Amino acid sequence: MRSILSTALTRLGRFELPLLVLPGLAALGLWGFVALAEEMLEGDTGDADRRLLLRLRNPQDISDPLGPAWLEEMMRDVTAFGGTGPLAFITAACCLYLLLRRRRRTAVFVFLAIAGGQLMSSLLKAGFERPRPDLVPHGMTVYTASFPSGHAMMTAIVYLTLAALLARSESRARLKAFLLLLAVSVTLLVGVSRVYLGVHWPSDVLGGWMIGSAWAAGCWSLAVLLQRQGRIEGDVERASPTGAQP
DSSP states (O other), X not given: OHHHHHXXXXXXXXXXXXXXXXHHHHHXXXXXXXXXHHHHHTTTTHHHHHHHHHHTEEXXXXXXXXSOHHHHHHHHHHHGGGSHHHHHHHHHHHHHHHHHTTOHHHHHHHHHHHHHHHHHHHHHHHHHOOOOOOSSOOSSOOOSOOSSOHHHHHHHHHHHHHHHHHHHTOOOHHHHHHHHHHHHHHXXXXXXXHHHTXXXXXXXHHHHHHHHHHHHHHHHHHHXXXXXXXXXXXXXXXXXXXXXXX
């Protein structure tokens, strides 16, 4: 009896838990984004945005970010991880890898998930049309509207989606955790760099994190469902006894 119960719980954790948890996380992120957007439109985030932005600047010269020159240069390097070019390259490389692994439907799913996220980011920016911060000089050139942060949103979508995909292809729990922690760390660092460089208000970045994480969680839960239905290639846990991938 105990063995049967243990087996049932293992199967539940392996196959059902993602479908229970991930949609909830997606809904939570979407709710948080909508609530933040309402606060932003009403001007309630303005004071906090200004205070946080100025805390990252030299009080004697707000054109100078806190820290040595190498830190500012490093932040420019970090923010590049969320740029359109690097993200497009990483996405293309991942899709090519999946095609070479003969996981064509998974490659199409990844492409559509990330392309859909990029389209949503552009539509949200055009819809809100929030001006960029003018409180401090920008540390780099910007072209689009401010809310939500495209860098914060797209790093969450790309890195979390790809990390989840790779984690489902890995049988060891420590490596699964490492992949997800790495994706979260890059997402957080890119968002912080946007505020440090003065190109986004903190609420822009927070909004990008929320809606990007919601999109990634939604895509992840959909991928799990499609894998269980056999519509896209399965993960390592569904591999054949010989270790061959479907």
